[in-house]
Amino acid sequence: MTWALSRVVVTGGAGFLGSHLADRLLADGAEVICVDNLITGSRHNVRHLAGDPRFTLRTDDVSAAWTIDGPVDAVLHFASLASPVDYLRHPLATLEVGTLGTRNALRMAEDKGARFLMASTSEVYGDPAVHPQTETYWGNVNPIGPRSVYDESKRVSESFTMAFNRARGVDVRIARIFNTFGPRMREQDGRAVPQFITQALAGEPITVYGDGSQTRSLCYVDDLIEGLMRLLRSNYTLPVNLGNPHEVTMLELAGLVRDSCSSESPIELHPLPVDDPKRRCPDVTVARRELDWQANVPLEEALRRTVAWWRTGRAAD
Numbered sequence: 001m002t003w004a005l006s007r008v009v010v011t012g013g014a015g016f017l018g019s020h021l022a023d024r025l026l027a028d029g030a031e032v033i034c035v036d037n038l039i040t041g042s043r044h045n046v047r048h049l050a051g052d053p054r055f056t057l058r059t060d061d062v063s064a065a066w067t068i069d070g071p072v073d074a075v076l077h078f079a080s081l082a083s084p085v086d087y088l089r090h091p092l093a094t095l096e097v098g099t100l101g102t103r104n105a106l107r108m109a110e111d112k113g114a115r116f117l118m119a120s121t122s123e124v125y126g127d128p129a130v131h132p133q134t135e136t137y138w139g140n141v142n143p144i145g146p147r148s149v150y151d152e153s154k155r156v157s158e159s160f161t162m163a164f165n166r167a168r169g170v171d172v173r174i175a176r177i178f179n180t181f182g183p184r185m186r187e188q189d190g191r192a193v194p195q196f197i198t199q200a201l202a203g204e205p206i207t208v209y210g211d212g213s214q215t216r217s218l219c220y221v222d223d224l225i226e227g228l229m230r231l232l233r234s235n236y237t238l239p240v241n242l243g244n245p246h247e248v249t250m251l252e253l254a255g256l257v258r259d260s261c262s263s264e265s266p267i268e269l270h271p272l273p274v275d276d277p278k279r280r281c282p283d284v285t286v287a288r289r290e291l292d293w294q295a296n297v298p299l300e301e302a303l304r305r306t307v308a309w310w311r312t313g314r315a316a317d
């Protein structure tokens with residue numbers, strides 16, 4: 001845990017997770033170069049870093065040609081359209097960043113002799129037939145469904161990552177990130193937590209899809225960033241699930257968000273999106289064993305902090 005990072009590239013560094021990572025890396029003493037085409041990321045997420053000489057935001061498209069001058073210790077590949085709403089709206093950009101973007105980021109890591117960390121996802125398990133999901137489970141993904149642009153490009157990202165490791169000797173880490181939320185998610189993000197908070201605070205109906213019995217396991221962003229940093233500094237090169245195993249139904253989540261917002265919004269049922277996974281929960285045995293990591297912030301507290309930011313932090317931004 002003593003590796004002193006001096007210069008790190010974060011693709012997607014103006015996004016939700018990328019910007020929190022940039023904060024953490026700067027706090028740990030590194031110079032940070034974010035590469036983000038701002039398709040879903042925002043300058044706003046990193047505006048507080050603008051005056052820091054150790055921070056740079058480059059608006060290149062990681063799926064196209066891009067270069068970085070000088071040495072780099074680590075490339076963290078977080079550029080992606082992570083919300084179902086976004087990846088269904090931009091299917092080709094999603095495929096490109098998850099294939100060409102990943103290859104380009106790996107080439108950069110190879111050129112620089114840098115460690116590479118891939119932001120993979122629980123979506124590699126698709127609509128899982130194994131519960132909770134262990135890293136050894138190969139998944140259940142529809143290769144031609146609307147979600148496939150995300151799921152399959154993340155799966156091929158993992159394949160690229162392992163191939164660069166095996167064929168080119170790139171030092172790699174793979175984080176399979178389960179549903180995570182917190183400050184800096186966009187109001188229009190479309191994922192359950194930001195959508196429910198936006199609706200509850202406006203007193204509008206909370207839109208639960210299907211009958212709301214599908215589950216997710218939600219992690220607070222600070223916990224996830226700690227897990228990612230531990231993975232980056234570890235010696236473990238196989239995929240690691242990072243998430244909070246506390247599993248809730250979407251109907252329960254809607255109620256918890258409504259309570260956190262002191263809202264009286266009604267809950268409305270809407271059609272379930274195609275191929276929406278029915279259950280999702282990480283088995284975090286590997287993260288505990290290899291990283292001595294587990295999520296610590298309880299769901300209610302995580303919601304409280306996020307709602308507080310939604311009310312005041314966002315307004316103050």
Ligand code: UDP
Nearest residue numbers: 084190191192193195207208209214250276
């Ligand atoms: N969901 C919902 N209402 C919304 C947005 C999402 O009921 O307004 C459901 C969605 O169908 C899924 C779950 O919440 O079952 C989590 O969706 P999200 O988009 O947050 O992430 P996913 O895990 O599907 O990538």
